[in-house]
Amino acid sequence: MALADALTSYLPCTLAAMEAGLIDEYAASRVFEATACASKEVAAEVDARLVGRFENRNPPALRRLVNSLLMRVDPEGYERRRQEKVAARRLEIRHGDHGSSTLFAELPSDRAQALYAACDRDALAKKRQGDKRTMDQLRLDALVEHCLGGHGCAGKPKAQIFVHIDLPTLLGLRDNPAELAGCGGISPEMARAIAFDADSVWNRIIDEPMTGLPIDLGRKNYRPPSAMRKYLHVTHRTCSMPGCTRPAQYTDLDHATAWKDSGRTDKANMRPLCRVHHLLRDEPGWTFTTDSETGVLTVTAPNGRSYAEDSTGFV
Template identity: 40%
Template sequence: MALLENLTNPELLSAVNTAVDSLDDKDSVALAQAASAGIARLEAVRFRALAQLNRHRDGARSVTQEVAFALLLVDNHAGAMVAAADALTTRLPRTLNLMDEGKLSGFSAMKVASATVWLSDEDARAVDAVLEDRLADKNPDQVRKAANHAANTIDPEGAGKRAEQHRDGRRLTVRHGETGVASIEVEDGPVEKVTAAYQRIDREARALRTGGETRTLDQLRADVALDLLLGGRGGTSERSEVFLYMDLFTYLGMNDAPAELAGHGTIPAALARHISAGENTVLRRIITDPPSGQVLDLGRDRYRPTAGLAEFVRVRDRECRRPGCHRPAQTCDLDHSLPWQHGGHTADTELIDLCRRDHRLKDEPGWNYRLSSDGTLTITTPTGQQHTSTPPPLHEPRPADEPPF
């Protein structure tokens, strides 16, 4: 449609990009500011579009997943954007107007929406009015503080309730970072418990700083925290199953092909060998199809008994099959791509791994899941958009007549 085509003018943008090289410092800063103002205006358009979609669906939870697909966002951020869009177009019109004027970024506007989420519509509008002349030229952290202060001022009696609701929303999250590292975080935990936990970790870390200790205090704190979570410091050590995919020649050090850790992604061969050399490591035999690299069979010699078909599907899929979701398959639900009541079969050709949230999404009206013979899963959303996922091969596909080495 013409409206979408006119939101940005490719010819004008190309001319601006060409002229950038000739700008002095002052003009470069001015251009960056102008671009930021333009982005804010476009973000206001995006919020209105998301709010319209949410209204049409009556706030159905599947809206978040469709937005995540369409805008290539992780689910949490997509959900926050949908919630902010609803608030900005109903309870916070002045904040949205600041975006229209290019004075407030979408990220900062989401801070206002988050700070006022517990308020009544009337109180939220009052905060919106108070903030109208206070947010321009403020960075996101300043906006957050101003919005929280205004909310507490408008509804001081509700401060305790808001704190309780925040504490009720506590959760544990894992964030995968660069190659081979990840972070674990207790979000919105009770401040007194978080503070006490940190003090214990810090105390034990400092006690380990003996003459021969080479780790920094930060490294010691991280190691102590993980040891405590795994029961390794004075408790019973827990064993957890982690899926590490690497070929035999990488394991033997004959090549340095990257390996893959389910839920995290690619890791260097040297790190994979280090992890696989740990105590209690269990080696598995997995047979693959040379032309495709896909799993054909699993070895059954293992320390623990297997659930056969269920384990095969989880090893094959590695992660939740919804595109963009990286929850490891061993924590997911096994589900029929074609529902059992509609003729589905309990076979590896029809079973897929879906995390609990995406399992529930599959049953929402308008969502359709189809698994092809080559393992490609096609998801059709209520708006007709199609998204596909295929289990990654365990090795690079090679011709069937090519020797293995």
């Protein structure tokens, strides 16, 4: 009832997109839920800015876009709600059957991303050493070790977390939204707080040309060096698969034109794909096409529908 009321009153563009078959009811509910925290006037402005941007976005990608627009339309309200969420952070435990329990944590996105990255890093290190546990098992066991002071905490480098922010915003001269890789848009206040935290585990990525990085390795090397890997992690930010939010630093680097087909190991031909979508590329019926000029990946599913995202990784 609440969704129907919103669509027929202050979300007319979302309703029109649903009627045109661009989105389904579930995707429309993502728009409604994301804007329910704001006033109807703000929600209506966000709805208007969605025109022309519904097509080929799955529900998670659409909700991230709505959150990004909310931050631009109502930055003060966004920051107030963010601070309220921080104040309401909590950890819950729910005991289940057969000696198993579930922990639920609601916490700031940068802290959640850092915790996951640290556990993923430790899990990957053990997997490379031949550990037979699954990655999910290894991540959970790493979390337990970290929390209980196990050996997994000692002598480890900090996890790789990327926060993208422009220089004027970092200096407090502007208040442009920033981005936490794998999460999406964050407020400039939150980005600056992370930047100047002495205990921060982030990598600050300022939007200026970066020097000293390799441009082209030609056909001599199959695997890119660490400098190029970091460059690709920075520029792509997440898995190149449209709608996937896995941070680029936890993905495989894939040759758009396959190495066996004379594909080069350079920044134009390399792109990050998480393991699931890397394997999906070889499945029958799926087509992965990369624009040679913009680097934008377009994925065509077996049903013939194509999906693409902005070349910058921003919504």
